[in-house]
Amino acid sequence: MEDCLDKTDRQILRLLQNNGRMHNAELADKVQVSPATCHRRVQRLFDEGYISSVRATVNASRVGLGMLVLVGIVLERTPxxxxxxxxxxxxxxxxxxxxLVAGDFDYFLKIRVRDMEHFDQFHADVLSTLPSVRQTRTFFVVRSVAEAKEYSF
Structure with missing residues (x-):
């Protein structure tokens, strides 16, 4: 399917992944096509599944979910x-x-909570109540070094 992308499509994808709110007229100007052509191309990229959604990135700390936790899960092997x-x-x-991962764990979870107490509640109320969970290993993120990178194509 990738062969269907030309230089202009790739430019559109790069620009939209950096700024999904970019207006069609600005996008068309940057990729040097007419606004109507640009709109058709963007719609085709959606229709063909190259773009799956456009959404805002919310500042987790501002909405009270400042702690990021990664949890490795090992399950019991039942059908x-x-x-x-x-x-x-x-x-x-x-x-x-x-x-779902290969290696020492079956799953890795990325979880956002308010604080340690909130995670403890989640662990007690959710993770430890699932009968198939055999083991968990928790990693508290100290600092994000890189996240939400753009695809390079």
Whole structure:
């Protein structure tokens, strides 16, 4: 599918991933096409799945969720443990990301909480109540070095 992207499409993707609020007229000017052509191209990029969504990045500290926690999960091996765990994590608003991984863990969770007490409550109320969770290992993020990088293409 990547072969369908020309230089202009790639420019549009780079610009929009840096600023999803860019107006069509400004975007068209930057990629040197007419506004109508630019709009059609952006719509095609959405329709063909190159752009999946446009959203705001909220400052977590400003909304009271300043602590970022990563949790490695090891599950019991039962026929439905993975499906049940994934459904439970998808329903948790504090879980930003849940990744099925290879290696020492089965899953890694990215969780936003207010503070240590809030995480302790989440751990007690959610993680420790799931019957398929055999082990957790928690990592509290001290500082973000790089996040939300742009794709380079």
């Amino acid at each position: 439905d443990s993975f499906a049940l765990f994934e459904a439970a994590m998808a329903a948790q608003p504090l879980v930003l990301d849940c990744y």
